[in-house]
Amino acid sequence: MKMKRMIAVLTVAAFLAVSMAAFAAGPGKKPDRVPPKLQSAILGNEMLWDRPEAFGPVPKSKRNLGKQVCGAEKKAVGYHPKAQDENGKAFPKGGFLCAPK
Numbered sequence: 303m304k305m306k307r308m309i310a311v312l313t314v315a316a317f318l319a320v321s322m323a324a325f326a327a328g329p330g331k332k333p334d335r336v337p338p339k340l341q342s343a344i345l346g347n348e349m350l351w352d353r354p355e356a357f358g359p360v361p362k363s364k365r366n367l368g369k370q371v372c373g374a375e376k377k378a379v380g381y382h383p384k385a386q387d388e389n390g391k392a393f394p395k396g397g398f399l400c401a402p403k
Contacts, residue, residue, distance in 0.1 A: 329357035329380030329399055337384040338397065349388065357382045357399040364396065372400035 334356035340349045351357075357380025360368050368378025378398040385397020 328354060328401075329359060330355055331358065333358035333382045333384075337382055337386050337392065338399075339386040339390060340388045340397075342388065351385075351397075351399060354380065354399055357385075357397075360398070364398075367395060368398045368400075371398045375403065376400040377403050 334353070336353070336356060338351045338353045338356040341352050343350050360378045360381040364381050365378070368381065372378045377400065379401045380399030381396055382399075383396040384392050386392055
């Protein structure tokens with residue numbers, strides 16, 4: 303029983319470390335020339351960006367779209383015009399880095 307508990311604790315710790323690392327690097331002052339790409343999370347179903355620091359600020363003209371993409375629980379904190387899906391295909395309207403409100 304102790305082994306199962308230890309594995310559960312280590313799994314949660316690993317998940318938190320990966321989650322915090324993903325948001326530790328926020329958007330830069332401008333979009334990087336190498337676009338960010340979505341990748342599968344180690345745990346869970348949510349997709350994560352491979353390089354959050356590749357995003358630039360959200361332009362005023364994209365704020366409403368960012369609200370739609372990120373939803374009610376999150377806010378758009380970064381934008382990249384050539385962000386890629388998990389297959390390497392660019393999103394037609396760019397991609398957003400979303401963070402909890």
